Amino acid sequence: MFGTVLVKELKAVLLTPKFPATFAVCSILIVLSVFIGIREYRTAAARYTEGVDLAAQTLRTQSTWMNLSTTAYRKPDPMQVFVPGVTGDVGRLSSVNSTEDVKLRNSAYGDDPIFALFRSIDFAFIVQVVLSLFAILFTYDAINGEREGGTLQLTFAGAVPRPTYILAKLAGAWTALVVPLLVPVLLGLLLVMVYGVPLGSEGWARCAMFMLASLLYFTFFIALGVLISALTRSPATSFLGALAAWVVLVLIVPRIAVMAAGAAHPVPSIAETEGWIDAFAKDRWDQQMKTLSTRWQARQASMEGMSTGEREAYQQSKQQEWANDDDASRQEVQKDIDAYRVRVNEEQANRVAAQEGLAFALARVSPAAAYQIASMRLGGTGVEMKALNESAMRDYRRAFTQYTAGKQKESGTQGGFRITVDSQTGFHFSAPRERGTLDVSDVPVFRPPSKRFGEDTASALVDTGIIAVLVLLSCAGAFVAFMRYDVR
Amino acid sequence: MLMLVIQKELRDILTSTKFIVSFASCSLLILLAFVMGAAGYRTEVARVDAARRENLKQMEGQTDWMMVRNNRIFLPPQPLAALVTGVADDIGRTMDVRGRGEIPQEDTRYGEEPVFAMFRFLDLEFIFQVVLSLFAIVFAFDAVSGEKERGTLRLSFANPLPRSTFMAGKLAGSFLALAVPLLLPILIGCAVFTWMGVPLSSDEWMRLALIIGAGLLYFGAFLTIGITISAVTARSSTSFLALLVIWILSVLIIPRSAILIAGRAVDVPSLDDINAKKFRYAEQLFAEDRTAMSAFSPAEKSDPRKMIEEFQKFMGNVNDARERKMDDFSSRLNEERANAQQVQSAVALGIARISPATCFTLAASALAGTSLALQDRYLAQAKGYQETFAKFILGKTGVNPGGGMVFRMRVGDGAQEKPIDTHELPVFEYRPPVLGDVLPAALPDAGILAACIFLFFGIAHAAFRRYDLR
Numbered sequence: 001m002f003g004t005v006l007v008k009e010l011k012a013v014l015l016t017p018k019f020p021a022t023f024a025v026c027s028i029l030i031v032l033s034v035f036i037g038i039r040e041y042r043t044a045a046a047r048y049t050e051g052v053d054l055a056a057q058t059l060r061t062q063s064t065w066m067n068l069s070t071t072a073y074r075k076p077d078p079m080q081v082f083v084p085g086v087t088g089d090v091g092r093l094s095s096v097n098s099t100e101d102v103k104l105r106n107s108a109y110g111d112d113p114i115f116a117l118f119r120s121i122d123f124a125f126i127v128q129v130v131l132s133l134f135a136i137l138f139t140y141d142a143i144n145g146e147r148e149g150g151t152l153q154l155t156f157a158g159a160v161p162r163p164t165y166i167l168a169k170l171a172g173a174w175t176a177l178v179v180p181l182l183v184p185v186l187l188g189l190l191l192v193m194v195y196g197v198p199l200g201s202e203g204w205a206r207c208a209m210f211m212l213a214s215l216l217y218f219t220f221f222i223a224l225g226v227l228i229s230a231l232t233r234s235p236a237t238s239f240l241g242a243l244a245a246w247v248v249l250v251l252i253v254p255r256i257a258v259m260a261a262g263a264a265h266p267v268p269s270i271a272e273t274e275g276w277i278d279a280f281a282k283d284r285w286d287q288q289m290k291t292l293s294t295r296w297q298a299r300q301a302s303m304e305g306m307s308t309g310e311r312e313a314y315q316q317s318k319q320q321e322w323a324n325d326d327d328a329s330r331q332e333v334q335k336d337i338d339a340y341r342v343r344v345n346e347e348q349a350n351r352v353a354a355q356e357g358l359a360f361a362l363a364r365v366s367p368a369a370a371y372q373i374a375s376m377r378l379g380g381t382g383v384e385m386k387a388l389n390e391s392a393m394r395d396y397r398r399a400f401t402q403y404t405a406g407k408q409k410e411s412g413t414q415g416g417f418r419i420t421v422d423s424q425t426g427f428h429f430s431a432p433r434e435r436g437t438l439d440v441s442d443v444p445v446f447r448p449p450s451k452r453f454g455e456d457t458a459s460a461l462v463d464t465g466i467i468a469v470l471v472l473l474s475c476a477g478a479f480v481a482f483m484r485y486d487v488r
Numbered sequence: 489m490l491m492l493v494i495q496k497e498l499r500d501i502l503t504s505t506k507f508i509v510s511f512a513s514c515s516l517l518i519l520l521a522f523v524m525g526a527a528g529y530r531t532e533v534a535r536v537d538a539a540r541r542e543n544l545k546q547m548e549g550q551t552d553w554m555m556v557r558n559n560r561i562f563l564p565p566q567p568l569a570a571l572v573t574g575v576a577d578d579i580g581r582t583m584d585v586r587g588r589g590e591i592p593q594e595d596t597r598y599g600e601e602p603v604f605a606m607f608r609f610l611d612l613e614f615i616f617q618v619v620l621s622l623f624a625i626v627f628a629f630d631a632v633s634g635e636k637e638r639g640t641l642r643l644s645f646a647n648p649l650p651r652s653t654f655m656a657g658k659l660a661g662s663f664l665a666l667a668v669p670l671l672l673p674i675l676i677g678c679a680v681f682t683w684m685g686v687p688l689s690s691d692e693w694m695r696l697a698l699i700i701g702a703g704l705l706y707f708g709a710f711l712t713i714g715i716t717i718s719a720v721t722a723r724s725s726t727s728f729l730a731l732l733v734i735w736i737l738s739v740l741i742i743p744r745s746a747i748l749i750a751g752r753a754v755d756v757p758s759l760d761d762i763n764a765k766k767f768r769y770a771e772q773l774f775a776e777d778r779t780a781m782s783a784f785s786p787a788e789k790s791d792p793r794k795m796i797e798e799f800q801k802f803m804g805n806v807n808d809a810r811e812r813k814m815d816d817f818s819s820r821l822n823e824e825r826a827n828a829q830q831v832q833s834a835v836a837l838g839i840a841r842i843s844p845a846t847c848f849t850l851a852a853s854a855l856a857g858t859s860l861a862l863q864d865r866y867l868a869q870a871k872g873y874q875e876t877f878a879k880f881i882l883g884k885t886g887v888n889p890g891g892g893m894v895f896r897m898r899v900g901d902g903a904q905e906k907p908i909d910t911h912e913l914p915v916f917e918y919r920p921p922v923l924g925d926v927l928p929a930a931l932p933d934a935g936i937l938a939a940c941i942f943l944f945f946g947i948a949h950a951a952f953r954r955y956d957l958r
Contacts, residue, residue: 018729025733029741036748043752047760054764061768063775089578089598089605093760107599109578111759113860114751114833116578117849118840121744130736137732240506243626244513251618252517255610258603259524262531269535270600271562271582275542282546356603363607372606383602 001160002168009172013138014180022134026126027184033126034188037081038195040120044076044087044108051093059440065408068438069097070400072393074104075448077380078199079206081192083124085381088115094393096446098334098401101277101341102393103270104386123188124375127214128368131181132221132250139173139225140242141235143482148235152487166230166482170475173222178215185211202453206378209460213378216467217371221246223474230481253366261359267351273344281337288333292326349387356383367467374463377456392449399444407438490653490660493644497661501627507665510623515673517619521612522677525570526684528609532565539582544910551907553884558586559877561916563866566857567686568920571612572699574849574858577604583870585916587878587888588811590766590818591870612677613852616703617845620670621710621739625731627666628714630724631658636957637724645957655719655952659945662711667704674700691922695855698923698930702855705937706848710735712941713844716948719955738843746840754832762821769817773810780806804887833860841933844940851933857921861929865921873916880914 013019055071062068073093080087091104109116146152155165189207192199199207225242232238299322303311363369376382420428501507543560550556563581580593598605608614635641644654678696682688688696714731721727784802786795840846853859882888 018725021729021733025736032741032745036745039752040748047758050758051760054760058764058767062771086598086602086605089596090602091599103594104599105594106759107578107596110580110596110599112751112756112829113575113578113863114829114836115747116575117853117860118743118747118846121741121748125740129740133732133736137729236506240509240626243622244509247513247619247622251614252610254607255614256520256524258607259528259609262601262604263524263527266531266535267601269539270595271539271560272535272542275539275546275560279542279546282549286549352601352603355601359603359607369607376606383606386602 002164005168006172010176013176023180029126030184031187033121033123034191037122041080048073048076065404068404072096072446074389078197078203079379081197083375083379084120084122085376087381090386096397096400102397131218135221136225136242136246139222140239142226143229144232144238145235156487166479210375210378213374213464220367220471223471227474227478230478249366250368254363254369257363258359261355265355265358267355273348277341280340284333284337367470370463370466374460377460380451388449396446403444490657493657494661498665501665514623517615518673519677521610521615522681526681526686529565529570529686536562536564547910549907553908558584560584564918566920567688568856569858572852572856573609573611574853576858579863585874587881620707624707624710625714625735628711629728629731631715632718633721633724633727641957651952652949655949694923699852699855702851702934709844709937709940712944716944719948719952739845742843743840743846747836750839751832751836754835756828756832757825777806847933847936851930854926854929876914
């Protein structure tokens with residue numbers, strides 16, 4: 001009985017005129033989205049390679065160790081092909097030097113705002129918006145359409161148990177919609193392989209999980225359509241209801257959730273937090289200036305009463321010691337400022353995490369949001385990407401500044417320049433001896449943060465689990481609703 | 489006869505459950521967009537104020553204007569941007585203005601808070617673009633084919649009803665029945681918007697009215713397309729499917745694909761490359777300056793103060809010359825890039841304009857001042873402020889430090905130096921565009937929408953002539 005109803009349902013879906021049309025559209029869109037995804041990834045990867053090369057070149061042309069500055073680039077992830085997430089919105093690079101803090105700037109959309117107008121078309125988007133709509137299109141009249149056509153009555157004139165029928169309906173609709181779509185999906189995966197996107201074994205594992213999440217998401221909307229169909233008498237009503245449910249779940253809830261979280265949990269802007277850090281830094285440097293000037297006066301006083309020759313000799317002997325003292329106190333100030341900055345950044349990160357947590361919690365009511373969160377997590381292109389990269393870049397900055405400080409000590413020059421103005425000796429200006437270009441062959445290179453497969457999978461599992469629960473609830477709901485359905 | 493058809497259409501639509509449910513949902517969404525837009529606006533205003541205060545705080549306690557070498561300016565939130573986000577959240581809002589030279593721009597909204605980039609905002613433009621067009625399709629798909637299926641088409645034409653009158657009445661009636669009631673939640677939304685404390689100038693009200701007008705044009709376009717498709721199909725399920733595909737292609741697919749494919753086809757010099765070139769050139773210039781500074785020999789060798797003054801003047805000239813060279817170099821590179829971007833924009837957007845959704849988004853964001861022109865506008869005004877700032881610092885200190893080295897002498901005579909009054913500093917006020925500025929940009933796109941309506945109006949008439957009414 002189950003088999004017969006299943007086959008009937010398959011025919012009911014596959015042999016309608018609407019099936020070839022929608023299947024064609026979906027297939028074209030799936031393949032198009034993967035194709036565009038591949039091209040976008042390659043553009044991003046090319047930019048990354050170009051940037052890293054440029055940074056290496058620029059490093060070689062600098063002439064002093066003290067102000068040595070380089071750029072660290074965020075590496076694009078091959079999973080971007082399927083789910084670019086927020087890669088276009090988060091900065092791609094950060095300056096790395098001894099004076100500035102790490103900050104990701106120059107996002108792809110910031111540099112070229114024309115692409116920000118409508119953003120990207122990717123596989124995750126097609127699944128989330130288009131495929132869900134088509135799932136509803138096929139199942140909204142699964143039950144009540146048959147009732148209106150009179151065939152439901154006919155079916156139940158025979159000895160068909162209701163549970164069997166509804167299960168077969170669900171299974172049939174699912175098989176009829178999922179199996180044909182495997183073709184364009186496999187085609188897309190083939191494209192990925194042909195174009196040589198370097199997914200790697202971990203990438204393919206993530207891709208598999210992503211496909212599973214997509215499948216579950218699609219199944220939810222199939223079940224939702226059948227559920228709504230089993231709750232209403234006429235297809236016209238169920239169609240409107242299903243469409244409204246789609247608009248609310250896919251388009252409205254995620255946006256409202258994030259706006260509500262933003263209003264409930266406002267976070268100070270980066271401009272403000274940088275202002276705090278700058279104010280603290282200014283105060284500290286002011287203190288330092290005062291200390292230096294008192295020290296300078298003490299040194300001048302120690303030379304009181306010496307002749308010009310004695311003074312010069314004394315200065316010469318004390319030069320290194322004074323320079324070291326000045327450098328030490330300068331470094332202490334820098335350390336204080338850095339410690340303060342670390343604290344402010346940590347607090348800010350906590351606030352942002354709280355806001356994001358709230359936004360996600362509110363949004364997860366909608367399977368579309370859960371799917372988006374899961375897919376971005378698996379793709380490594382979600383909100384955590386920024387923090388991960390910035391923290392890796394900060395580690396790199398530490399290594400880099402240690403390296404430059406070491407090289408500076410080695411070369412003996414104190415960097416910068418020294419200006420002395422004396423009423424007796426006049427004006428003196430000295431700049432460090434230029435030794436041509438520096439030997440930066442052993443400079444530490446920024447290594448992109450390693451992806452955390454376990455954590456990402458675990459987190460994605462939570463959201464996929466939410467979708468799975470929703471699928472079960474809808475199926476159960478359809479079940480229950482159909483039990484009490486008047487088939488006449 | 490036309491009036492009768494229109495009346496029939498009005499009654500048909502306004503009394504249906506479909507209308508009540510859809511209209512209620514649309515109204516709710518429109519009101520939600522206004523409410524959330526206002527709340528978001530107020531939060532952003534508070535944040536920008538806080539940032540401005542912190543910025544001034546750093547300067548407090550300074551005793552010498554020469555130590556004020558830069559001022560951070562912020563792009564304040566615009567009331568209309570709360571309704572039509574456009575690219576306002578993709579543009580760096582903080583600019584670090586020095587006396588001269590390039591102005592680094594940072595802190596895009598989405599870059600700062602990626603969670604908003606994930607889900608984005610529910611603004612009025614989104615409601616119009618996505619929900620309202622769907623609303624139009626839901627009513628238009630069975631306008632003609634549905635009547636045929638129900639048998640009422642036959643009945644209508646049992647009377648001496650000219651086909652063109654029927655079609656005209658259908659189109660006019662549907663538009664009146666669907667668009668006019670939408671004005672109600674829109675007006676309520678505007679009232680709520682003001683009540684929640686969002687200040688709109690009269691120019692902004694005008695622009696908002698035009699944005700809503702563009703939305704109605706867009707709605708009309710989809711309605712006309714829908715009725716036309718309905719008039720070429722015999723069964724309403726076919727017309728619905730066709731319209732859904734058209735909707736998906738127009739609203740979701742074409743704008744994105746067109747811009748991605750056409751945009752990438754045009755070669756625009758990459759910002760990374762340009763920045764690297766500028767950095768290397770700056771290094772070169774600084775190296776030259778260091779040589780010049782080593783060679784400096786003051787005329788007056790006995791008075792330290794005079795020596796320092798002379799040195800300061802010398803540094804001023806050195807800085808001036810270097811900055812001029814840097815400016816020339818940078819502006820050449822920047823111009824090249826800007827020109828390439830113009831071409832890219834023309835090609836990509838031109839192709840994307842096939843879809844009414846693109847035309848609507850471009851028109852609405854142009855009117856709201858959040859189109860791509862926002863970036864140019866902000867940059868131009870920042871440059872203007874740079875001149876004001878430079879003149880101010882020049883007036884206070886006699887030097888325009890720009891990005892160069894500053895040499896300050898502290899006289900250790902123990903006198904209490906007076907801190908500067910930070911309120912003297914010129915304030916950056918962003919001037920949003922006025923109607924006259926944006927209308928030329930928005931008119932062509934609105935024109936395309938109007939042309940679309942006329943075109944499909946004609947096609948509907950022509951198609952309906954050959955329609956089988958039975």
